[in-house]
Amino acid sequence: MKLESRLQALRGLMAERNYDALIIPRADEHLGEYIPEHNERLRWVSGFTGSAGMVIVLSGQAAIFVDGRYTVQVRQQVPSDLFQYHHLRDEPPLEWLAQSQAAGTRVAVDPRLHNLQWYRQAQTLLGAAGISLCPDTDNLVDHCWLDRPAPKVEPALLLDESYSGESSSSKRHRIGETLVQSAADAALIFAPDSVSWLLNVRGRDVPCMPVLQSRALLWSDGSLDLFVHPGRVPEGMNSHCGADVRVHPADAADTFLTELGGKRVLADPVTANAWSQLLLEQGGASLVPAADPVLLPKACKNPVEIAGARAAHIRDAVAVINFLVWLDAEQSAGRRHDEATLADQLLAMRSSGRHFQGGSFDTISAAGSNAAMCHYNHNNTVPATLPDNSVYLVDSGGQYIDGTTDITRTVAIGDPGADIRHMFTLVLKGHIALDQARFPKGTTGTHLDVLARQFLWSEGFDYDHGTGHGVGVFLSVHEGPQSISKAWSGVPLQPGMILSNEPGYYRDGAFGIRCENLVTVVEVPGPLETPMYGFDVLTLVPFDRRLLDVSLLTADEIRWLDDYHRLVADTLTPLLEGPEGAWLERATQPLA
Template sequence: MSVIADRLSAVRVLMRERGYDALIIPRADEYLGEYLPEHNERMLWVSGFTGSAGAIVVLAESAAIFVDGRYTVQVRNEVDPDLFAYHHLIDEPPIAWLCAALPAGSSVACDPRLHTLAWFRQSGAALASADLELAADSDNLIDRCWDDRPEPRVSPAVLLGEDYTGASSVQKRGNIAEAIVAKGADAALIFAPDSVSWLLNVRGTDIPCLPILQSFALLRADGKCTVFVDAGRLPEGLKEHIGPGVEFLPESEAEASLLACRGQRVLADPNSANAWTQLCLERGGAELVAAEDPVLMPKASKNDVEIEGARQAHLRDAVAEVRFLHWLDEEVAAGNMHDEATLADKLGSLREEGEHYRGPSFDTISAAGGNAAMCHYNHQNVEQPGSLSENSVYLVDSGGQYTDGTTDITRTVAIGDPGAEIRRMFTLVLKGHIALDQARFPRGTTGSQLDVLARQFLWREGCDFDHGTGHGVGAYLSVHEGPQRIAKAHNPFPLQPGMILSNEPGYYRDNEYGIRCENLVVVQPVSEDTETPMLGFEALTMVPFDRRLIDVALMTAEELAWLNDYHQQVHAAIAPRLEGAVLDWLNNATAAIAA
């Protein structure tokens, strides 16, 4: 048997011992973050799937894997079809599938630390309607079977000064405490590690790409705070840095502390905090007040210091990106068709030369040819990285973590002459990018109301892309930050000044090519003297789009004016930082295009 088959067999033995007919394994850990430390990659361990989202259901004799549209190609390349059936995570969700697959009276196990309370209750009700039981088991079955599970990485957090954060931890805790009082609560569960990190003005180093302090906290209405965190993550000078009123306890004491909240009204977000913490609060006699994480919106709406930091980080990032694109053109012209790993390493090395650089904000998507059709392709997860080929395109989606900001950019690059079809599709994608960038909208507008602007030109041609158009981005925090989002799916959170988002429409043709045009933008007031005050987007990313991929005949005069104006902004911002052949390349790349 294969290694994966052996692991599934071990899990099934334990399932039988505990009386479970099914086990749900999400791609998540107890902090419910997107990026997982190696020791929490349970879904990868049991299946071999390297994607960043999905779920697995193990039954007594079979198993199924559920992924969204970003991974429909990748999952078939990585997961054995003899061991797993493939399903679409959105079109056929695991709970609905289980209701149809299991006989009445069956027991479905899950680890309540790996799911939100909302999921736990909704799934329990859905299963119950089919006479199935959802069993909460925090003694994780995968962990029990994972004999060579890596040890967690534990290292001291980084202290971030007010010259980067724009406000002290004492100020932030005071403001959030006022919000707790306004909700009529005695305390709030600050569950997300990036919320805790923002609140305390600290960053972590234990998870690649995600600089969060792995922890959660209880913030009380008087501003006092209890943080549950491994003591090894607490650096010297932390208490002086964050100010009075904060105590630190090991996570092993969290259950007792949560159970001790009897009689208190505790604000908790059922959609983002895990079920285990909230079930503990309820079991101890606390009253849960369902409300969004009170840190969520203040963290998402960056202050002036954070916005200026983002601008500066993007300028340094753009220098690295432009130097890379110049080098790439030179190498292709010389006939050096490098592989994806070499390309990613080169871009990474150029970023490392920038001031305040702290590492990548995610694994670089360095995708040549047909590999770019997989939205979240990772060359590190294949036996042989692809190489550039003539008359094709290369897609590179990458970003950096800087002490003053987080970046994320995608550029699609012509390798030789990709042909008329690819130029047409690239232009349709770029037109959508421009339409969204130019949007003007009143306060109260959500990202879901704007999403169609980026898709309209593809839709006219009967095409689409199966991912969101824009995600929120943190301030030296998660490159995928909520609650702001631009996507088809309804999002109730309005876009507010200071929110940073991506603008990244794309198009993908399986096994042939992929296209994406991505900038980061910040929401800003654009007009206060109109009848209705309006908001719009300010571009943070300052890197030219590949003019060789544009079919000018498909562009309107207004769109060409936008592109020429953007390229002038890029040149003005970046040219003073460059010299020699790289500057010559930028001059050419940003030259105006005639209508």
């Protein structure tokens, strides 16, 4: 069915149900970043494959809203004769609706696909304009999507305590004690990665994200009711989790939530969907709005998890270096591969590593001007061949049983020229400044973000994405609540958190640059008058010295780069032989 026919089918069903508008987010019932194929509703209606966006279908027009990462991509994928293009932040969809539609307009929305905070805001903002928000869990897209794929259902993986570092029982009782302090009887644990961490299980049904598609109710005594498809429950689940974990079919959750009258249930208005919380209210439960109580404990990794992450990053570095050695050899031989071949080659090299479970996200394999789209995906177009005298940006990662990796390296192809070297060096200077940061307890990522941007800002440049995101351990590669961004974060950085350090620069139609390592927050050794935290690097792959304008680097920055490359060489030399070992020796030679 063509996009025009899909819109016509939706409009026909909208007319039958007396709706004037339909909101379709890039989300599913679990509100996760990675969505199973059968829930890619926004892609089905628009053709857009980005990781964030929203479509609003009206009786006579349609509009798509994306953020700055996708302003180029959306015009390539979504036909302008069917959709208007809008910026998700500069022209918020709800404000656009309120300003463009008349009073009396009826707007259909599936409350399972939005969090409660958004839902309340929509009610308020649209209501003030005389527009009705109409909840409808009988999803209109699902009725029109006639060839919708069947859901993937596989048994989950039980994660041994030698990888998790703490039993499920210990985690549940530890967090249950915080519920007592909040005067809550229970907490709605909605995010699949929170449920997975809490139970020490990992799922196999969502691309790149090993989470168990489920939701749960954690009680203050540490017991838990889990709602999950029976086909996802592996053999041995009861003995693995403990007798105080009660397993129910996924479709029993709605009824269960309506039978908690009189209970005080903590629920996160940001991470839990509106529908679950509306059911709790309808059943007479009192909502205690608060952050998911699993988020912060999950973000602060224990020593076993940090050790696992380090081990995973060493294996991952070997795979990435093997790839870079192969790429240099292919360039020297005059062979120019396309983006898809390069991504496949990197995946194959990772796949041979111990504990490898798959990619942690779709590899961004971007040649030349495609790298200007910071979330480019070669699978959405005809893969480009590496151009002469430019750069290749490869942002990739792996899921391992003991850790999750995410690394970006920008690679010289031929002679990129002085302009690209200048911009690469500005980006790397920002990366170095953030890596060297020392900060007191209570500092958030927002306080530190300017460190990574300062050298670009000084010359009138910037980048339209965050500088750092949290990363899980064999879980989500984009984990909260920690982040480093211009957008305000009230969450202080704490020891054990893993974050990315990834400033970049993107020139539309020309090239893109990003320098990304993962780091963990650590206590800086004292004695110090004011105790300080800092970052300790996990990623161990050389930066491409061919892209440096050394004249822009200070002596301290050169010392940082030499020290980093010495650490890479000392760690990986015993693991690399022959051409790979020789390449590593050259790539890590000191500048000073």
